[in-house]
Amino acid sequence: MSDLIQSLALSASGMKAQANRLRYVSENVANADTPGYRRKLSTFEEEMSLGEATGRVQSGPVRLDQSDLEVIYDPSHPLSDATGHYDGSNVDLMIEVADARQAHRSYEANLKMFDQARQMTSSLLELLKR
Template identity: 65%
Template sequence: MSDFSNSLMISAGALRTQATRLRHVAENISNADTPGYRRKFTTFETDTNPDGVTTVQPGDVQLDRSDLRQVYDPSHPLADDTGHYDGSNVDLMIEIADAREAQRSYEANLKMFDQSRQMSSALMELLRK
């Protein structure tokens, strides 16, 4: 396989991984006020194909096992005798930071994909002459 194909494969895998990461961040933000919701995150795993090209793939979805926030609201239907119920463990500041990082990584890989595609097209144009 050519180096152009390898670079396209590497950036495509990174694009898929960052898109998955952004999806989980969006789910976390949308469920930040859901009682009992645990933050989701994904790990990154490497995959080496028979040609020796190593790409990144999204790993399994993990649940954040940190303690759930205790919310005081005696009128809530889930409240116990003390008036507390389990909120979510989503921290919006962390989610916003994760979203920015994933977005920037996605954009960088998209530029790499586009550059590889342009270089491949330019090479084909040179070979035609």
């Protein structure tokens, strides 16, 4: 029985981590036109308990993408320098869409695992009642 409950915890941690990843993707999309904005990258770490790996995953620290910012020419922009250029963001919407799809699919896979473990636990309890 504890293995089934452990599998519920594993899939729930995966869903939580992917939901957090989707949050960063949505922040990146929302700030795609913000001058000087650097894309946020989500990392994952294995959860530790009493110095041992639990198998669960958690969101790690947020990293900022250090790739070059897009240089935009617009002399009328208030942030432009003497040459008429300013730094845009380094968010690529195609990459964000791909990341969102991947996070969504991973979330759905964890949800299916959670549902399977829940159904198995329910069936086991029904058998024990007899």
